Amino acid sequence: MANGQTMHTLPGPSQFPTTRWTLVIAAGDPGRKEARSALVSLCENYWYPLYAYLRRRGYPTDQAQDLTQEFFVRVLEGRYLARADPERGRFRSFLLTSLKFFVADEEDRNRAHKRGGGALVPLAFSSGEERYQREPANDETPERIFERRWALSVLDRVVDRLRSEFVQHGRPEHFERLKVFLLGQSDAPYASLAGEMNTSEGALKVAIHRLRKRYRELFRQEIADTVVDPADVESELRHLASVLTRK
Numbered sequence: 130m131a132n133g134q135t136m137h138t139l140p141g142p143s144q145f146p147t148t149r150w151t152l153v154i155a156a157g158d159p160g161r162k163e164a165r166s167a168l169v170s171l172c173e174n175y176w177y178p179l180y181a182y183l184r185r186r187g188y189p190t191d192q193a194q195d196l197t198q199e200f201f202v203r204v205l206e207g208r209y210l211a212r213a214d215p216e217r218g219r220f221r222s223f224l225l226t227s228l229k230f231f232v233a234d235e236e237d238r239n240r241a242h243k244r245g246g247g248a249l250v251p252l253a254f255s256s257g258e259e260r261y262q263r264e265p266a267n268d269e270t271p272e273r274i275f276e277r278r279w280a281l282s283v284l285d286r287v288v289d290r291l292r293s294e295f296v297q298h299g300r301p302e303h304f305e306r307l308k309v310f311l312l313g314q315s316d317a318p319y320a321s322l323a324g325e326m327n328t329s330e331g332a333l334k335v336a337i338h339r340l341r342k343r344y345r346e347l348f349r350q351e352i353a354d355t356v357v358d359p360a361d362v363e364s365e366l367r368h369l370a371s372v373l374t375r376k
Contacts, residue, residue: 165205171224172201174286177257178278179228184261185271194258200231219365220355221279225272273375280369287347294343303336310337311344 176197183193204227264274288308295304306326323333352365 168205172204175224175279175282176201177260178275178282179224180257181261181264181278182225182228182271182275183232185264185269185274190258196232196235199235200228203231219361221276221365225275276372277375280372283348283351283369284373287344287351290347290351291340291344307337307340311341 179200180193180197183196184190188196269277288311292301292304292308295301303326306322319330319333323330326333328336349362349366352362352369353359356362356365
């Protein structure tokens with residue numbers, strides 16, 4: 130390397146051994162510590178698809194926020210997902226069905242009093258409404274907008290997990306430079322980027338290969354956490370891919 134600089138080999142993210150706890154099973158056993166942690170993660174990462182579903186059904190902003198908040202409060206209390214049947218497989222489908230039952234129940238009650246008086250779930254509703262206002266103005270059904278936003282939320286979750294691994298290795302700047310290659314959408318010249326990162330072009334290509342491989346692994350792990358039967362992972366992957374490419 131010119132100017133006396135040392136050429137660096139770019140490390141790939143390590144694969145950390147984890148014990149997966151499927152959300153379907155967690156929903157059926159909310160008293161277990163692992164279940165509570167899994168469901169809190171669900172609330173934090175996957176609330177927006179349900180909110181978008183309610184908004185597309187015609188609920189005004191404040192009511193959609195209240196319903197989403199109260200639904201997840203009941204999720205964490207085990208009052209709605211305790212009926213989860215692991216044999217039914219996909220948490221995505223079960224969650225939407227549970228929300229529909231919840232909304233039907235709520236519509237039969239007098240909701241004049243303030244709901245959600247218990248432990249609130251910290252959901253970023255202000256940014257959620259901004260996101261919803263950017264949704265395409267078309268005739269897409271509430272179910273289809275839920276499906277698409279669920280798929281995009283899965284992708285966001287996987288990218289966040291991958292970024293965290295780079296942060297743990299003290300290489301967050303590498304992730305920010307390489308993430309454009311995850312979906313093969315970058316046309317940046319390898320030689321130029323390798324120079325910027327003080328590495329060789331060959332090492333850069335290896336790092337990108339490892340990044341994509343780890344991304345695919347984490348994506349499968351994320352999907353596996355929402356199904357009970359491992360045999361359903363492939364079909365769920367195909368379903369989400371079709372949702373993302375649907376016109």
